[in-house]
Amino acid sequence: MTATSRRTPRHEATLEAILDRSVEIMAEVGVAGLTMTRLARALSIQPPSLYKWFPSVLAVHDAVFARGQRANLAAWRAGVAGAESGLVALTAGMTAIAQWAVTHPVEAQLLFWRPVPGFRPSPEAMAPADQLVAELREMIGHAIARSQLAGEAASAEGLVILASLHFGVLSQHLANEPETTWDEGAYTRCYRRVIDLFITAFPPQ
Amino acid sequence: MTATSRRTPRHEATLEAILDRSVEIMAEVGVAGLTMTRLARALSIQPPSLYKWFPSVLAVHDAVFARGQRANLAAWRAGVAGAESGLVALTAGMTAIAQWAVTHPVEAQLLFWRPVPGFRPSPEAMAPADQLVAELREMIGHAIARSQLAGEAASAEGLVILASLHFGVLSQHLANEPETTWDEGAYTRCYRRVIDLFITAFPPQ
DNA sequence: GTCTATAGGACGATAGAC
DNA sequence: GTCTATCGTCCTATAGAC
Numbered sequence: 118m119t120a121t122s123r124r125t126p127r128h129e130a131t132l133e134a135i136l137d138r139s140v141e142i143m144a145e146v147g148v149a150g151l152t153m154t155r156l157a158r159a160l161s162i163q164p165p166s167l168y169k170w171f172p173s174v175l176a177v178h179d180a181v182f183a184r185g186q187r188a189n190l191a192a193w194r195a196g197v198a199g200a201e202s203g204l205v206a207l208t209a210g211m212t213a214i215a216q217w218a219v220t221h222p223v224e225a226q227l228l229f230w231r232p233v234p235g236f237r238p239s240p241e242a243m244a245p246a247d248q249l250v251a252e253l254r255e256m257i258g259h260a261i262a263r264s265q266l267a268g269e270a271a272s273a274e275g276l277v278i279l280a281s282l283h284f285g286v287l288s289q290h291l292a293n294e295p296e297t298t299w300d301e302g303a304y305t306r307c308y309r310r311v312i313d314l315f316i317t318a319f320p321p322q
Numbered sequence: 323m324t325a326t327s328r329r330t331p332r333h334e335a336t337l338e339a340i341l342d343r344s345v346e347i348m349a350e351v352g353v354a355g356l357t358m359t360r361l362a363r364a365l366s367i368q369p370p371s372l373y374k375w376f377p378s379v380l381a382v383h384d385a386v387f388a389r390g391q392r393a394n395l396a397a398w399r400a401g402v403a404g405a406e407s408g409l410v411a412l413t414a415g416m417t418a419i420a421q422w423a424v425t426h427p428v429e430a431q432l433l434f435w436r437p438v439p440g441f442r443p444s445p446e447a448m449a450p451a452d453q454l455v456a457e458l459r460e461m462i463g464h465a466i467a468r469s470q471l472a473g474e475a476a477s478a479e480g481l482v483i484l485a486s487l488h489f490g491v492l493s494q495h496l497a498n499e500p501e502t503t504w505d506e507g508a509y510t511r512c513y514r515r516v517i518d519l520f521i522t523a524f525p526p527q
Numbered sequence: 528g529t530c531t532a533t534a535g536g537a538c539g540a541t542a543g544a545c
Numbered sequence: 546g547t548c549t550a551t552c553g554t555c556c557t558a559t560a561g562a563c
Contacts, residue, residue, distance in 0.1 A: 281516055
């Protein structure tokens with residue numbers, strides 16, 4: 118709150134640097150291993166100084182979470198932008214956020230698996246996620262309108278199945294071979310094939 | 323090692339009780355939140371006394387992990403036992419381990435998502451998991467032999483896809499609605515439908 | 528906005544008495 | 546096998562000087 122309300126460029130740059138370091142630490146010691154002490158050490162300042170920027174360690178988690186949600190939404194939009202509306206754009210957008218998750222494993226774990234006991238993201242931090250779901254629904258609707266998917270694809274069950282397929286590949290990749298790249302990974306190599314099962318599950322007509 | 327080598331019934335019962343309490347604590351404060359201090363408090367003993375049973379807190383994690391793997395393998399075998407070999411037994415076994423995971427969310431997180439930094443399961447604890455994969459492969463082979471699946475279902479890619487489908491539903495359930503039952507959950511209700519996509523992906527002939 | 532100093536805990540683990 | 550006592554380490558967070 119107070120940390121993000123001062124919007125001078127200098128202030129913003131410092132906050133970004135703090136979040137960058139936080140992600141680095143999470144990559145080293147686990148998402149739940151971020152502490153004010155470790156963060157201060159990485160920034161070469163004393164722990165009390167950090168409290169001028171964030172009121173608590175959970176506030177740092179929330180800021181990393183919020184930035185990750187914004188980046189994830191941006192990745193979706195960038196993926197969708199290159200394709201024409203409908204099924205092609207849907208799979209392009211899904212692939213884009215999957216690739217974002219693979220290249221940002223720390224943020225992905227924080228966003229989608231909540232491995233930090235006691236941490237509850239703030240509603241503001243969650244807002245981009247809600248927006249992404251809305252745009253995803255809209256894109257499924259476009260695909261249905263173009264007779265590329267059955268109408269049931271837009272149902273609650275359709276979203277549940279699409280999410281299961283998407284996060285199934287990602288969770289297996291992040292749990293078993295987080296170091297491999299998108300093109301090398303055994304799971305990520307099957308991503309497109311698994312997502313195409315969504316079309317199989319909801320064929321047009 | 324020393325903790326499990328003494329095989330008197332009395333000793334075994336105490337160890338089981340300690341593991342039961344450990345799972346309860348993990349359910350309350352998160353899988354990574356288990357500490358010797360908390361465990362001792364729950365058992366109404368002093369922390370140093372615990373070291374007569376387990377040499378370190380990671381050894382407790384390993385024991386919970388090992389017991390979970392054994393139970394998961396037992397659930398698979400029980401599910402398979404009721405059906406005739408082939409596709410029916412395969413889906414019955416998969417459903418059984420999925421239901422086991424839903425009713426044992428703590429163990430499932432520990433087994434399949436490794437949320438405890440610094441914890442590496444011992445080879446002995448992993449053994450049942452290797453055995454389960456072998457039996458799973460074998461059952462896929464039976465289904466292929468009965469012309470219920472394409473031969474490619476037994477390939478490395480086939481296992482990757484099956485695992486993604488299975489853990490996709492489970493990870494969404496455990497992350498988003500761990501409190502709901504198998505029959506109520508939005509994700510678990512789609513489990514069978516998602517697993518059936520494996521057959522769609524590898525149709526016979 | 529940075530620091531020193533510090534309060535106040537929790538934790539893993541060991542030593543050694545009983 | 547249980548305990549008390551204890552060491553050493555890490556942590557969050559605050560007070561207050563500069």
